[in-house]
Amino acid sequence: MTEATSAVAEKGPKQADFIRFDDISKRFGKNVVLDDLSFSVGAGERVTLIGPSGSGKTTILRMLMTLLKPDSGTIKVGEDYLFHEERNGSLAPASEAHIRKVRGRITMVFQQYNLFPNMRVLRNVTEAPVHVLGKSKDEAEERARELLDMVGLGDKVSAYPSQLSGGQQQRVAIARALAMDPDILLLDEVTSALDPELAAEVLDVLRDVARSSDITMLCVTHAMKFARDVSNRVLMFDAGRIIEAAPPAEIFDEPKQERTQKFLQSVL
Ligand code: ADP
DSSP: OOHHHHHHHHTOGGGGGSEEEEEEEEEETTEEEEEEEEEEEOTTOEEEEEOSTTSSHHHHHHHHTTSSOOSEEEEEETTEEEEEEOTTSOEEEOOHHHHHHHHTTEEEEOSSOOOOTTSOHHHHHHHHHHHTSOOOHHHHHHHHHHHHHHTTOGGGTTOOGGGSOHHHHHHHHHHHHHTTOOSEEEEESTTTTSOHHHHHHHHHHHHHHHHHOOOEEEEEOSOHHHHHHHOSEEEEEETTEEEEEEOHHHHHHSOOSHHHHHHHHHHO
């Protein structure tokens, strides 16, 4: 039994499919981006989505953030539907209140860190906990300082984003995401805009996050070493389908599909 499945087992059988995509399809015009896709992710599991550009990986994350709606199929987080099929076959989004509740448990870090440029680092991290979660300023600041220490930026609380390197800004973005106490952290190519050295700093921080919390992580990345170190499972996408899913050692060392072998040769 892997570490992930034992963690899931401790939390009870329901959590084994904490995030569930069932028969999800999405097209933009004639472009079929997701093709009747089904998969699930256990609570506390770290899953990396790999595959060629345009294969639908980011679309998955954006649907979980309710930034995009599937054309058909259902998405569930825990016991809550984000989108579900009605009996007549049409797709209904869950109610606004319901979506807010689910969305409150999920945060995403983007390739472009999107910090508030006019706010100091500390305020970047406390803004949403105060205004969205309703935390007191003191409580939010205490937690923000802890998180900024964790990402190695305890001495930068008073800096403005423009005074930080790209890697430092991305680490603030990670602290900001964690300040929402999410159950699920979505990471979308968080190091692709960075030089290798700065990317390594960010990946180190994420390794620490993975080690020290039981947060469920879905990560789209081309950083294969990170995928190998951190993930419990790697999903290989091609043309809107998952063509191979396995623990990292298996997928990187003994990929079964020729398409996976070719893709890995092109990125490693
Ligand atoms: P990946 O993350 O694997 O690179 P994406 O999920 O970003 O792939 O994109 C999958 C496909 O969907 C691509 O062909 C992309 O051009 C297309 N796509 C994504 N978003 C939109 C959009 N808003 N409008 C039209 N096409 C889109």
